[in-house]
Amino acid sequence: MRLPDRVTGLFLVGLGAAAAYGGWQLPPVPGQPVGPNVFPLVIGTGLALCGLAIAFGIGHSFEEEEELIPVEGGQPPPTGRFYGLRALLPPALLLFYVAVADRLGFIITAALIVFVTSTALGARWKLSLPLAVLAPIGIHLIFSKLLRVPLPAGLLPMPW
Amino acid sequence: MLKTLLDAFALISTWEVIVSMLAASVYGLVIGSLPGLSATMATALLVPVTFYLSPIAAIATIVAASSMAIFSGDIPGALLRIPGTPASAAYADEAYAMTRKGEAELALGAGVWFSAVGGIAGTLSLMILAPPLAEIALSFSTFEYFWLALLGLMCATLVARSSPVKAIAGMFIGLLVSCIGIENPGGVPRFTFGITDLFGGIEPIPALVGVFAVAQVMRAMLTPEPPPIPRRKFGSIMAGQWRLTRKYHWQMTRGNIIGIIIGVLPGAGADMAAWVSYAMSKRFSKEPEKFGTGHVEGLVEAGASNNASIASGWVPSLLFGIPGDTIAAIAIGVLYMKGLNPGPTLFTEKASSMYAIYLMFIIANIIMIPFGIVMIRLASHVLRAPRSTVMPVIMLCCAVGSFAIGNNMFGVVTVATFGVIGYVMEENGYPVAAMVLGIVMGTMIEQAFVTSLIKSDGSVLPFFERPIAAILAAMAIGALIWPVLVWVWRKLRREPVPAASPGE
Numbered sequence: 325m326r327l328p329d330r331v332t333g334l335f336l337v338g339l340g341a342a343a344a345y346g347g348w349q350l351p352p353v354p355g356q357p358v359g360p361n362v363f364p365l366v367i368g369t370g371l372a373l374c375g376l377a378i379a380f381g382i383g384h385s386f387e388e389e390e391e392l393i394p395v396e397g398g399q400p401p402p403t404g405r406f407y408g409l410r411a412l413l414p415p416a417l418l419l420f421y422v423a424v425a426d427r428l429g430f431i432i433t434a435a436l437i438v439f440v441t442s443t444a445l446g447a448r449w450k451l452s453l454p455l456a457v458l459a460p461i462g463i464h465l466i467f468s469k470l471l472r473v474p475l476p477a478g479l480l481p482m483p484w
Numbered sequence: 485m486l487k488t489l490l491d492a493f494a495l496i497s498t499w500e501v502i503v504s505m506l507a508a509s510v511y512g513l514v515i516g517s518l519p520g521l522s523a524t525m526a527t528a529l530l531v532p533v534t535f536y537l538s539p540i541a542a543i544a545t546i547v548a549a550s551s552m553a554i555f556s557g558d559i560p561g562a563l564l565r566i567p568g569t570p571a572s573a574a575y576a577d578e579a580y581a582m583t584r585k586g587e588a589e590l591a592l593g594a595g596v597w598f599s600a601v602g603g604i605a606g607t608l609s610l611m612i613l614a615p616p617l618a619e620i621a622l623s624f625s626t627f628e629y630f631w632l633a634l635l636g637l638m639c640a641t642l643v644a645r646s647s648p649v650k651a652i653a654g655m656f657i658g659l660l661v662s663c664i665g666i667e668n669p670g671g672v673p674r675f676t677f678g679i680t681d682l683f684g685g686i687e688p689i690p691a692l693v694g695v696f697a698v699a700q701v702m703r704a705m706l707t708p709e710p711p712p713i714p715r716r717k718f719g720s721i722m723a724g725q726w727r728l729t730r731k732y733h734w735q736m737t738r739g740n741i742i743g744i745i746i747g748v749l750p751g752a753g754a755d756m757a758a759w760v761s762y763a764m765s766k767r768f769s770k771e772p773e774k775f776g777t778g779h780v781e782g783l784v785e786a787g788a789s790n791n792a793s794i795a796s797g798w799v800p801s802l803l804f805g806i807p808g809d810t811i812a813a814i815a816i817g818v819l820y821m822k823g824l825n826p827g828p829t830l831f832t833e834k835a836s837s838m839y840a841i842y843l844m845f846i847i848a849n850i851i852m853i854p855f856g857i858v859m860i861r862l863a864s865h866v867l868r869a870p871r872s873t874v875m876p877v878i879m880l881c882c883a884v885g886s887f888a889i890g891n892n893m894f895g896v897v898t899v900a901t902f903g904v905i906g907y908v909m910e911e912n913g914y915p916v917a918a919m920v921l922g923i924v925m926g927t928m929i930e931q932a933f934v935t936s937l938i939k940s941d942g943s944v945l946p947f948f949e950r951p952i953a954a955i956l957a958a959m960a961i962g963a964l965i966w967p968v969l970v971w972v973w974r975k976l977r978r979e980p981v982p983a984a985s986p987g988e
Contacts, residue, residue, distance in 0.1 A: 370656050371653060375653065418883055
């Protein structure tokens with residue numbers, strides 16, 4: 325998701341302007357010179373100015389090109405149209421947890437998350453399958469039993 | 485004094501504290517030694533564990549895990565040339581070059597020994613500096629707090645090794661996030677868009693977990709597996725360290741001092757300490773040409789520096805509640821949770837707790853030596869753990885940990901959202917540390933700012949009239965202007981070149 329500075333800079337300009345406008349809309353506190361609107365106004369303006377500076381390349385010379393450490397013996401990453409979307413898998417799985425954990429329960433949801441993540445990172449089923457079984461039980465034991473965090477029981481409650 | 489010390493010993497001599505510290509030490513060593521997992525992430529994932537511990541045991545886990553993780557980040561740096569934590573990135577090349585010369589034991593031994601020495605030096609500075617600064621802090625008003633917090637944010641932008649404009653933009657994004665919620669001078673919902681979960685604002689800890697842990701898992705999805713570490717038999721780890729201590733005692737001392745100074749500054753941390761110390765070591769060395777070929781001098785200075793800054797980074801945290809770095813930001817959250825609210829009164833009303841914290845730092849750095857040696861010997865096994873095993877467990881810890889913090893699923897949504905934000909920011913060169921500190925300090929800055937304006941009836945003069953506020957204002961504005969001056973200076977240096985062309 326490497327974007328040109330002009331794009332990210334203009335996005336920040338828009339975000340800053342929206343924040344400043346939203347802040348300006350907030351009602352002032354009667355009898356006080358400053359209210360909840362001052363801080364967002366200042367921050368939004370500052371953000372918009374930074375966005376402009378970034379879009380026009382001001383201060384770009386400070387950026388040192390990150391020296392790419394050659395990974396010795398590593399396989400070159402496969403290129404494909406949808407390869408970059410793999411990065412969105414972890415947050416998607418977290419949202420899946422939010423949506424499903426209450427009904428399926430922690431153990432089943434966690435097992436699915438572990439299996440998908442492990443497989444996506446290159447593990448064969450001989451590793452990802454046992455991991456999907458053992459890791460949720462271990463985590464449940466630590467958090468629910470020892471730390472008393474209430475985890476959803478769902479379809480497969482643990483005996484403890 | 486003696487009674488307070490004995491009370492402190494009693495506080496840390498319980499089984500809960502001992503077991504917590506040992507377990508957190510092992511945890512910090514393992515997490516820190518795995519490439520890509522940072523000390524901040526290790527500390528962030530530790531927060532739910534601290535909920536049911538006593539205050540002292542909770543602090544013990546934070547202290548031990550962060551100190552150990554900063555050291556053990558050196559291990560993959562030396563063996564794989566992949567730094568385990570950002571603080572080790574400054575000298576990973578040097579350590580790896582030593583390994584290729586057959587001096588892995590010397591490089592790793594220097595890492596253990598000088599990290600422990602640096603950590604103890606940092607703790608001593610914490611013990612010496614904190615009480616007098618607490619006296620000064622008692623006279624602080626909202627004006628001084630505003631400038632101090634702003635100084636912390638400015639130092640955080642200086643830490644970034646990317647464009648300072650992008651660092652400042654990251655800070656503004658963090659401050660913008662802190663605007664969300666009902667906790668503002670007017671008590672009106674701000675940027676909540678009608679979502680009731682946003683009324684309480686964005687919790688810093690889930691945001692931190694998202695930015696440092698989830699973003700890292702996202703990054704792992706796109707990068708190839710690191711190469712397997714060759715199996716090797718280590719000789720004596722500590723052989724030659726005493727000789728190094730005598731030969732490079734000046735470098736060690738200078739590294740300690742630099743780490744302490746950078747740690748005390750709010751906003752700067754172990755990463756900056758390591759880079760500055762390594763550059764300083766190279767600049768003033770009698771044998772600068774040896775740097776880069778596997779020379780131990782830089783490792784001595786930088787290793788002492790980054791661990792020293794960990795302990796001294798607690799000075800602004802304990803005194804003002806302003807984090808010295810991202811790890812301290814987490815520690816402050818734990819302090820508030822446990823009733824040890826940061827502030828100058830902490831040193832009068834809860835003096836034994838303060839001494840307990842000092843003692844824990846010293847003990848953590850002392851046991852770092854045997855634990856570190858064992859970790860080095862086991863590194864080939866730990867680093868052999870496939871990433872496809874580690875990352876799924878981290879994902880589960882992110883989900884359960886963020887749920888545990890607020891006991892609602894919105895924490896998990898926050899973690900996922902900030903994971904994406906952190907990933908995109910890192911990919912485009914925006915430092916996430918500046919955003920995180922903006923989130924943590926945003927509320928404090930606004931309260932100090934608005935309260936100060938109310939007291940002065942809208943005038944800005946009182947911000948500069950008070951003596952301490954004037955000094956802090958000059959420092960904060962200086963930190964802001966510094967990149968501009970450097971930029972202008974570089975422009976002027978480039979002027980003579982085109983002028984010489986027509987002359988030739």
